[in-house]
Amino acid sequence: MLNIDELKFDEKGLIPAIITDGENGKVLTLAYMNRESLQISLEEGRTCFWSRSRQELWRKGETSGNVQHIISITADCDRDSLVVAVRKEGPACHLGTESCFTEPLFISETEHPFSYEGLLELLQGRKIEKKEGSYTTYLFEKGRDKILKKVGEEATEVIIGGKADDKNETIYEIADLAYHVMVLMVDMGISLEDIRRELASRHVIDHKVKQEKMTK
Numbered sequence: 001m002l003n004i005d006e007l008k009f010d011e012k013g014l015i016p017a018i019i020t021d022g023e024n025g026k027v028l029t030l031a032y033m034n035r036e037s038l039q040i041s042l043e044e045g046r047t048c049f050w051s052r053s054r055q056e057l058w059r060k061g062e063t064s065g066n067v068q069h070i071i072s073i074t075a076d077c078d079r080d081s082l083v084v085a086v087r088k089e090g091p092a093c094h095l096g097t098e099s100c101f102t103e104p105l106f107i108s109e110t111e112h113p114f115s116y117e118g119l120l121e122l123l124q125g126r127k128i129e130k131k132e133g134s135y136t137t138y139l140f141e142k143g144r145d146k147i148l149k150k151v152g153e154e155a156t157e158v159i160i161g162g163k164a165d166d167k168n169e170t171i172y173e174i175a176d177l178a179y180h181v182m183v184l185m186v187d188m189g190i191s192l193e194d195i196r197r198e199l200a201s202r203h204v205i206d207h208k209v210k211q212e213k214m215t216k
Contacts (some may be wrong), residue, residue, distance in 0.1 A: 004038060009078040014050060015082060019092065022085040023196050025116065028092035029100040031060075032084070045070050047086060066090035105178040116182075116192055123186045139183050147187055150180045 009015050014032045021028055031049040033041065038058050040048040044059075047068040051058040061067035068086040075082055095099040126136040139147050154177035161170035185191070 002075055004035060004042075006079060007038075008078065009035065009076060010080070012051075014213055015080060016046075017049070017082040017084050019068065019084050022087050023193070025085075026099060026117075027101055028068075028086070028088065038082075041070060041073070042054070047084060061089065064090065064094075066092065066093070082093075119179075120182055120186065120192060123182055127186055136183060139180075140187065141157070144184075144187060144212075147180065147184050151177070151184055154180050176209065 007015060013034045015034075015035050015038070015084070017031050019028045019031060020026060031134070032052060033048070034050040037048040037050045040057070047060040047070060049060065050056075067089045068084075069089070071085040071087060073082055073084050090215045093096055093102075123136055126134055127140045130137050130141070139150065154173060157168060157173040159176055161173045185195075
């Protein structure tokens with residue numbers, strides 16, 4: 001584990017800190033810390049920065065309430081910049097957006113990395129725009145009962161694939177099930193954050209149960 005004395009602050013006594021969402025790794029903002037603000041962050045477990053414009057310490061969320069609880073702080077190989085993973089309460093940007101990085105400069109026409117967030121956004125768009133010929137639009141138009149029926153059908157297909165010990169088929173059916181479950185999520189207004197939060201709470205419970213078993 002590093003300590004502050006091993007970090008390399010610039011000539012102004014600052015070190016850049018890339019703030020990321022600890023749940024999904026998304027970059028939220030780029031801020032700067034000096035030795036004092038970093039020490040405060042370590043002691044309080046919340047991000048504290050040095051405001052270059054105001055020339056003063058700035059605890060994130062002290063006025064907006066959008067506090068960032070620190071999960072981890074990692075230095076790069078040169079020890080002159082930091083990545084700070086956080087659990088955030090509210091938007092990271094002062095403009096009210098989840099991230100400060102919202103202005104595309106270049107988007108490849110051939111490279112399209114998959115993400116659950118991206119798929120969910122696409123599904124949300126289909127519900128609003130009702131694109132003609134889209135299967136997703138068809139599901140939304142048919143309504144909740146149709147969506148639930150498809151979830152049930154795909155769950156059954158997963159069971160059949162698993163029972164047959166057919167790995168490739170099971171993967172295929174799990175993907176179908178995941179898609180239809182996400183359609184249901186959009187239809188019911190359930191976010192990925194809702195699911196992450198629920199799973200995180202179960203992880204804590206599971207961890208406690210394991211500890212209890214080990215002490216008996």
